[in-house]
Amino acid sequence: MVRRCSVAGCNSTAGLHSFPADLKIRRQWLHALGLEDREFPPRAGVCKLHFTRDCFSNAMQVEMGFSTQLVLKSNAVPYANVTPPARTSPPQRRLEASTSSACIQLPLSRDVSCQTDPLETHTVGTQLSLKTLPPHFRSEDLATGVQANVSCKDFGVGTSNADPLCLSSTPLKRPRLDLDEQLKDDALAHSSLEEALKGQDSTSDPADSITASLDSTLKSENSSTPTHNSKKYIVYESCIMELFNVCPVCTRACDVRTQRLGTFLSVKQWCPRCTFTRHWSSQPVIGSVPSGNLHLSAAVYLSGASFIQIEKVFKAMKLQFFRYETFQRHARAFIEPAVIHHWKATQDVNLQSLSQEEKVIVCCDMRADSPGHSGKYGSYATMDLRTNTVVDIQLVQSNEVGGSCHMEKGLKRSLALLESRGVNLDCIVTDRHQRVQKFLRERNITHYYDVWHMAKGISKKLEAISKQKDCEKLKKWMKSIINHIYWTAASSTSEPEMIAKWTTILNHVRDVHTHEDPLYPKCEHAIRKTTDKSKWLQADTLAFYKLEKLLTNKRTLKDVAKLSPHHQTSSLEAFRAVILRFAPKNVVFPFIGMLCRLYLAAMHYNENVDRPRAETAEGVPLFKISFPKSRKEECRVKPQKTQPTFGYVADMMDLIFEKVFVNPVPFTDALLAIPVPEDL
Numbered sequence: 001m002v003r004r005c006s007v008a009g010c011n012s013t014a015g016l017h018s019f020p021a022d023l024k025i026r027r028q029w030l031h032a033l034g035l036e037d038r039e040f041p042p043r044a045g046v047c048k049l050h051f052t053r054d055c056f057s058n059a060m061q062v063e064m065g066f067s068t069q070l071v072l073k074s075n076a077v078p079y080a081n082v083t084p085p086a087r088t089s090p091p092q093r094r095l096e097a098s099t100s101s102a103c104i105q106l107p108l109s110r111d112v113s114c115q116t117d118p119l120e121t122h123t124v125g126t127q128l129s130l131k132t133l134p135p136h137f138r139s140e141d142l143a144t145g146v147q148a149n150v151s152c153k154d155f156g157v158g159t160s161n162a163d164p165l166c167l168s169s170t171p172l173k174r175p176r177l178d179l180d181e182q183l184k185d186d187a188l189a190h191s192s193l194e195e196a197l198k199g200q201d202s203t204s205d206p207a208d209s210i211t212a213s214l215d216s217t218l219k220s221e222n223s224s225t226p227t228h229n230s231k232k233y234i235v236y237e238s239c240i241m242e243l244f245n246v247c248p249v250c251t252r253a254c255d256v257r258t259q260r261l262g263t264f265l266s267v268k269q270w271c272p273r274c275t276f277t278r279h280w281s282s283q284p285v286i287g288s289v290p291s292g293n294l295h296l297s298a299a300v301y302l303s304g305a306s307f308i309q310i311e312k313v314f315k316a317m318k319l320q321f322f323r324y325e326t327f328q329r330h331a332r333a334f335i336e337p338a339v340i341h342h343w344k345a346t347q348d349v350n351l352q353s354l355s356q357e358e359k360v361i362v363c364c365d366m367r368a369d370s371p372g373h374s375g376k377y378g379s380y381a382t383m384d385l386r387t388n389t390v391v392d393i394q395l396v397q398s399n400e401v402g403g404s405c406h407m408e409k410g411l412k413r414s415l416a417l418l419e420s421r422g423v424n425l426d427c428i429v430t431d432r433h434q435r436v437q438k439f440l441r442e443r444n445i446t447h448y449y450d451v452w453h454m455a456k457g458i459s460k461k462l463e464a465i466s467k468q469k470d471c472e473k474l475k476k477w478m479k480s481i482i483n484h485i486y487w488t489a490a491s492s493t494s495e496p497e498m499i500a501k502w503t504t505i506l507n508h509v510r511d512v513h514t515h516e517d518p519l520y521p522k523c524e525h526a527i528r529k530t531t532d533k534s535k536w537l538q539a540d541t542l543a544f545y546k547l548e549k550l551l552t553n554k555r556t557l558k559d560v561a562k563l564s565p566h567h568q569t570s571s572l573e574a575f576r577a578v579i580l581r582f583a584p585k586n587v588v589f590p591f592i593g594m595l596c597r598l599y600l601a602a603m604h605y606n607e608n609v610d611r612p613r614a615e616t617a618e619g620v621p622l623f624k625i626s627f628p629k630s631r632k633e634e635c636r637v638k639p640q641k642t643q644p645t646f647g648y649v650a651d652m653m654d655l656i657f658e659k660v661f662v663n664p665v666p667f668t669d670a671l672l673a674i675p676v677p678e679d680l
Helices: 024-031 059-064 180-199 216-222 236-240 291-302 307-317 322-356 410-421 434-442 451-466 474-491 496-505 541-553 555-561 571-581 591-608 645-659 665-672
Strands: 255-261 264-270 277-281 360-368 376-385 391-397 424-431 446-449 623-624 636-639
Touching: 059 277, 255 291, 264 636, 277 571, 277 623, 291 322, 291 645, 307 322, 307 391, 322 391, 322 410, 322 645, 360 410, 360 434, 376 410, 376 591, 391 410, 391 591, 410 424, 410 434, 424 434, 446 451, 451 474, 451 541, 451 555, 474 541, 571 591, 591 645
Parallel strands: 360 424, 424 446
Antiparallel strands: 255 264, 264 277, 360 376, 376 391, 623 636
């Protein structure tokens, strides 16, 4: 037996709603219909034609095709009469409201900011994109449901015995019953409807109500910004879940599932009530790689940071991080090929500039990755002393040359590269390595020694002698002897003059300031009477004998004659300090990894070598105090420079995301062309 509406004069079967069990609400229904309780059987019901649109909690979902059954509000009260519409509307699309052919005609109502209104402001960064909802619309076939027409601005609820529930482009307005009561009901209905539907456009996200007010120029800037250059934020999981726990259509609880891949988070939302679904990702996916994971790997590598230390920071903050294997895979596939390519490009520019110079003065030095003779790698750096820029780095593994004591082979490779690029060398400044001396002597290349290396060697020997018995006076003369080395190299014009000035220190420590050598017969300083005669050395003492033996032996005099008069390797020593930031000696790297970190150190040094001095807002230069190890218990005041820049990192980021990731083949081919020695 088919259930029909129990209201007198109405036999509709469209959406019957049983009388509520609550006695108070049941009496309200009976009073509104003008009936008594005894007139209704137990299975009595009232069809949906006796209710206004605002009596249903999901009227919008039924109209949009997300639900098939109307749900009454707990305080809904029916009307006794079914009033026909005041005017007829043009042909309209229909929504399947029930299994019956009888539906409700939508009458006119006030404009309540329908969520289907076209937005007048631009949206940026919405979580519900324009392509999310359309696949969930019902088909236009009436047998399976009718797609909603979202072009209208006004909608309402009315009663009709013939027309189905539909969304009209020219909706009809319900006639007033009691003016005072109806105005109150309409005011409450419209206020609740505006709150429920505010920002709930079927083609936009609820967050649009916040982001729609952003300036349109900001949107254009964000749309043109590359993925790796856009801003990132730390977002808590609880804050993300607040956006997905409630369905934006029916405001019911949703089923939310998450999937994580390193720093990447994917959220899938599904509403069991209205079958609304949404898929949201925390970062763009390039190919099959989350851009945030690759960007973080590149940032760690290019900045010289340690993955282990960064991982500790992330764990301490409970930030999600990827594994070390992922970092290595990113490095091998994208980061290291980009570093090799960028270094070769900048090196070609530097060598092209050097080839146009008439005379080039370079300094070279080797660095072992661990102290002593057990170093695995030897990196040989070549620097242009005119511009203080690193022009070449050669990495040598100890098994290539038969042992770590033969690491100076990197010099041969660097000189071969400079010759192949047409660089005309004037002279080379290095330390006093014997194999380097022999190699440059055979090549007929002018060779000078760095003064700091010689002063360092002599100071160590003097300190050892001053600790012996009856030689304590030498400790007072150590600083003066070291200064005498620098003065000798800077003030001499020939090798004999340099030797003559050097040997005068033996007379000076005995308070004798006239000398027998005609090249330098007299000291240039003013003769002053001293109050402490105990500081002078005597010729017949053990301290003077050992000092004379150290300063006038055959090798020392030979090395003094080849001291560099103008250019030193202090800039190269500063570059070696930068290498420690990118490749510490106590960390073992693979060959390509070590080479790339040396290239990064060189690019960082070359970019920041000519930084200007820091000044206050008033233009006063700033200084800083340093405590170098070479000056025990002493400090030095040095001018402070501006903060370093990292333009090379930004350039390589663009290279990785715009070229290497798109087509890594030419970059990896250049990387594979580098000869890698066998493991030790």
